[in-house]
Amino acid sequence: MGENKHTNRLIQESSPYLLQHAHNPVDWYPWGEEALQKAKQEDKPIIVSIGYAACHWCHVMEHQSFEHEAIAAVMNEHFVCIKVDREERPDVDAVYMDALHAMGLQGGWPLNVFLTPEAKPFYGGTYFQPQQWVSLLKNIAEAYQKNREKLDQSAEQFVQHLNRSELDKYGLGQRNFLVREDDFKLMGYNFSTRFDKKLGGMGQAPKFPMPTNYLFLLRYYSQTGDQTALNHLNLTLREMAFGGIYDQIGGGFARYSVDDAWLVPHFEKMLYDNGQLISLYAEAYQATRETLYHDVVYETIGFVARELMSGEGGFYSSLDADSEGEEGRFYTFTREELQAILGAEEPLFSKYYHVTAAGNFEHGRNILHRRSTDEAFAEENELEVDVLEDMVQSWKEKLMEVRAQRVRPGLDDKILTSWNALMLKGLADAYHVFGNKHFLELALQNARFILARLKEGEKLYHNYKEGKATIDGFLEDYALLARAFTRLYEVTFDEQWLQEAKALVDYSLENFFDEAEGMFFFTDKRSEKLIARKKEIIDNVVPASNSVMATNLHFLGLSYDEEKYSSLSDEMLAKVKDLLVKEPSHLSNWASLYFYKLTPTAEVAIVGPAAPEMRAELSAFYLPNMLLLGSETGEGSQIPLLEDKVAIQGQTTVYVCYNKTCQLPVHTAADALKQLKNRQQDSKFPAL
Incomplete structure (x- = not known):
């Protein structure tokens, strides 16, 4: 055993977070049947402790409590102890975080929840100081012996709450689908009430970059010309790029700012933030031509390629905040x-x-x-x-x-499909705007890696490390990857990527869709059954998997002329519309979908030998509600929207269409742009 006095079952795991705890004196188990069966056989309550590798307070609680032999002895005697990496098992995390909220407690990580042997929650919390933790352990162990019936009743009530539908929880449901200018204006107005007009962002500290919020603001501005929205977008993007939350030397963004001025970050760098912020700054550059945004995109891609890319082409998950025992030491100077x-x-x-x-x-x-x-x-x-x-x-x-x-911050070197999909889309978006071939090469390398290592037949895996993919894919994996592949098709015109996107959506309809509610579950029907099967409706730092899937259905419905896709996308959006209008900052990816449906999406088909060059010319302009399709030959396409589209007299031809009705075919990007701009101008209306 060498220097390590203790080794537990986590030593067999691939997650860096679980491996960090493999030499704790706590007899940790990974989440799985072995631990759950042990709890039943020994009639012991379960501690589920959930965190992630870049979580500062997770490390603190480990050092203070889980490495402490006397505390571990109490845990081992009275409980079956399970460690969960929330990034590997977002399904487990979602269930028990929801349980904590049902207990009236503030969520966060580390998340520590106490369960019955049937995995039903009855108490929980986040970070505990050592003495608090020991006291709580002893109190719960005693209560479990003396008041078992009461704890079981409490746990049963929480399970009932956990199985309540998300739509029911927010009072949402079936509505007639109707997109209205007034509702869209109201979204913009309600959004603006939360602006920090002095320092950018929304509300007060701590401040998180919320990319989907600002992507919506960009689109809202493009539709209404509302200068307030554009000003707030520019203020926020500039303050973030000038602040300490952005690595001024090496590029890339930290997780969040602890103050309202974006100065002091929590220094961990997450792949999912940086992938989405690349998309945001690229789109913002396209709309504004602000050179700062160009520099942020290039530097952030440089950071990701340098520090988070594996030799195989996958992207690692995160960098820790700490090095040499100090938060931020790697990035700061005297x-x-x-x-x-x-x-x-x-x-x-x-x-x-x-x-x-x-x-x-x-x-x-x-x-x-x-x-x-x-x-x-x-x-x-x-x-x-x-x-x-x-x-x-x-x-x-x-x-x-x-x-x-310097001593580098710790690297979480697991590779997650959903987060890689966000980075893949970021790279494709950056290539779309800037035309830099290196960005496309990175994107294609990553896309091929995902197909080779994280996809088996029709099925995706969620995680990959050291040659192994072990966890079934979640809806976020299918939804975000389909979105990324659709974008990759638009910047390459290689139909493989659009076909892959469609296959992922079709698999999701078969294995995740709830016919009763018209929304998608987060987990595959073939995967492990937890005490509740959740749905993800509310957009967060990463957009909700249902909003992403509804967006996929919209664009693939157009490409493949699939009415069932389009109508399902409409129905999903209709269900959340009431809350969307009132609380757009919590459903901002849904709000962008509303924008796509407010006026018809431009279907632009480019056919002929100069199709790639003409696509690049059109990409120089900000046209946020456009679907690009193309072929250099005009033959053999499997995409219905390209049927009957030919290069007239051998000349590259552009067809600009709306609602399956095409304008006169043209032969230059300038003429196509004129058609697009005229239609865009005609559809605009002022904000409130």
Whole structure:
């Protein structure tokens, strides 16, 4: 056993989070039949402790309690102890997080829930200090012996709550499908009431980047010309890119900001944030031509490719916040360190990045951040802009060299299908906007990896590590990957990707769809049965899998002329519409779908030898409600929307269509753009 005094069953797992606990004195089990059976056989309550590798307070509770032999002894004597990586098992996490909310408690991680041997929850909480934890363990062990009947009754009530439909919980249900300008305007207005007009974002600290919120604002602006929406979008994207939440030296975003000014991040970097923020900043660049957004996209892709990409082409999950026992140490600098690195240029650097001798963070260290554009800073300091830009680039290179010698934050090297899909779409979106072939190469490498390692027949797996994929795919895997493949088709015109997207949606309809409610379950009907089978309706940092699937149905319904897809998408949106109008910031991906349906989606088919070049020309313009299809030959297509579309007289031809009605075919991107812009202009209406 070497240096490790204890080794438990987690040593057999692939999750880095579970492996972190493999040498705890706690007799941890992974979630599974062995642990659940043991609880029944020994008639012991279960502790389910849920966290993830980049979770700071998960580490703290491990060090304070789970590594402590006396505390572990209490846990082992009275409980069957199960560790869960929430990123590997979002289904388990969703059930017990919902249970915690039903108990009237605030959610978060670490999530610690006490269950009966039948896996029914009766009490829970998040982080506990060691003495609190020991006291709670002893109280629950005693209550389980003396008040078993009461605990069982309580657990049964929570199970009933957990099995209540999400639609029922929010008072939603079947409505006649009707999209109205007034409702769309009201969404924009209700959204605006939560703006932080001074510092960007929504509400107060802590502040999370919520990409789907700002994608909706972009689309709302494109439809209404509402300057308030555009101003707030630009304020938020600029403040995030200038703030400490953005890695000013190496690119990429941290998980969230603990303050309202985006200055002090919780330093972990998650793949799902960065994939979506690449999409957001690329689309924002397309709409505004703001060079800052261009730089953020390029630097963030650089970070992901450098630090989160596996040799096989998959993307790892996250980087930890801590290194050398300190949060943010890898990314922060003291003034003295900077003087040694930069010499005579340090004062200008420190002015540019707001470094102080005392530091703006712990231990006299500085979080680098900006407060002005390069143009403003150059003018203030009597520099030419291009000279300043060269200096900034040189500073970044020097600091990256220094960081390369530091102890790196821990890497969570599991690969998740859903998060890879978000990054894949980010890369495809970036290629669509910027035309950089490296972005497309990364996207294709990742797409091929997913098909080779995470798909078996029609079925997806959720996770992959060291050659093994072990957990059945969830709805988020199917939905987000179908969305990414649809986008990949649009930027390559390789029909394989659209066919793959359709196959994923068809599998989901067969294995996830609830006919009774007209929504999709989160888990496959063939997968492990938990005490509740949940549905994901509310959009969060990652959009709800049902909103993504409804969006897939909309676009694939158009491409394949599948009325059943289109009508199901309509019905799903109709069910959430009442809440959507009132609370658009909690259903912002649904709100974008509402935008797509408000005016007909442009169906643009490009046929002929110059199809890729013409697609690239059209991509230079912001046309957010457009479906792109194409073929260089016009022959052999399996896509109904391309049927009967030919290159007239051998010339590359563009067909701009709405509601299956096409305008006159044209032969230049400029003429096609004129048709699109005229229609877009005609469909606009003012905001409230």
